[in-house]
Amino acid sequence: MPIVNVVLLEGRTQAQKDDMYKEVTDALCRTLECRPDQVRIMVQDFANADFAVAGKSVEAILAERAARTG
Template sequence: MPMINVQMFEGRTTEQRRKLAKELTDATCRALDCTPDAVQIILTDVKKENWAEAGKLFSD
C-alpha cells in the first residue's frame, strides 16, 4: 500500500488540500496500477519558522 507524506507551508484551504489528495491518489494509481483505497496520504503543515533552506529560515 503506497503511503505519501507531503510537508508544506501552512495556509492551504481545505479545498486545496482535498484537490491535492485527489490528484496524488490518481497519479499514484496510474503509476502503480493500484486502486484508490490502497493509497494513503499524510498532509503536514509546517510553520515557516520551522523550515530552513541554505541555512536560512523561510520566516526570515
C-alpha cells in the same frame, strides 16, 4: 500502500488539500497499478519558522524580502 507523506509550508486551504488528495491518488493509481483504497496520504504543515533553506528560516527569508521591497 502507497503511503504518502506530503510536507508543506503552512497556508494551503482545505479545498486545495482535498483537490490534491484526489489528483495525487489518481496519479499514483494510474502509474503504480494500485487501487485508490490502497492509497493513504498525510499532510504535514510546517510553520515558516520551522523550515529553513540555505541556513535561514523561511520566516526570516520572507521578512528580509518584505523589508527590501518595503
